[in-house]
Amino acid sequence: MNNSSFLKKKAKESDAALATNAALRFLSRREYSKLELYQKLCLKYTADAAKAAVKKCVENDWLSETRYIEMLHRHIVSQNYGPLKFVIEAQKKGITSSLYDSLVRETDWKAVAITFLSKKISNSDTVSYEDKQKILASLSRRGFSNSVCIEALEEYLGTSFEF
Numbered sequence: 001m002n003n004s005s006f007l008k009k010k011a012k013e014s015d016a017a018l019a020t021n022a023a024l025r026f027l028s029r030r031e032y033s034k035l036e037l038y039q040k041l042c043l044k045y046t047a048d049a050a051k052a053a054v055k056k057c058v059e060n061d062w063l064s065e066t067r068y069i070e071m072l073h074r075h076i077v078s079q080n081y082g083p084l085k086f087v088i089e090a091q092k093k094g095i096t097s098s099l100y101d102s103l104v105r106e107t108d109w110k111a112v113a114i115t116f117l118s119k120k121i122s123n124s125d126t127v128s129y130e131d132k133q134k135i136l137a138s139l140s141r142r143g144f145s146n147s148v149c150i151e152a153l154e155e156y157l158g159t160s161f162e163f
Helices: 016-029 034-042 047-059 065-078 083-092 097-106 109-120 129-141 146-157
Strands: none
Touching: 016 034, 016 047, 034 047, 065 083, 065 097, 083 097, 109 129, 109 146, 129 146
């Protein structure tokens, strides 16, 4: 067997109709952002074919970034992550801020943080100062602002946080 046969790359398909069919298969499983679908299609199809497929999907409303951002929002909230995580994930997927700003403003992030705390801490636990610091750091890593972290912890524990 010749080593050069292993090094040959398969040529990318340039048929936009095939790329559109592939896009529909992807979209039948879950929502995608335009950027995400384009990148996925570019693995097998030429850039022109991928662009044409994405354009056709948008024109026929098979692909909707509004639906995608709503799906992403539901996922982030259900996993008890904060607004910073949501914004970063949306930006990674090429979503413009006009699509997610209202969701960030309308969501009660303190309630999401409290839900996370209820899973992390049992009410019977006595929480030391060091434990509070660790909990606040955990909330912060999940994408909550410092003020939301402190407010959620104070409300959950029923005490004010002393520095």
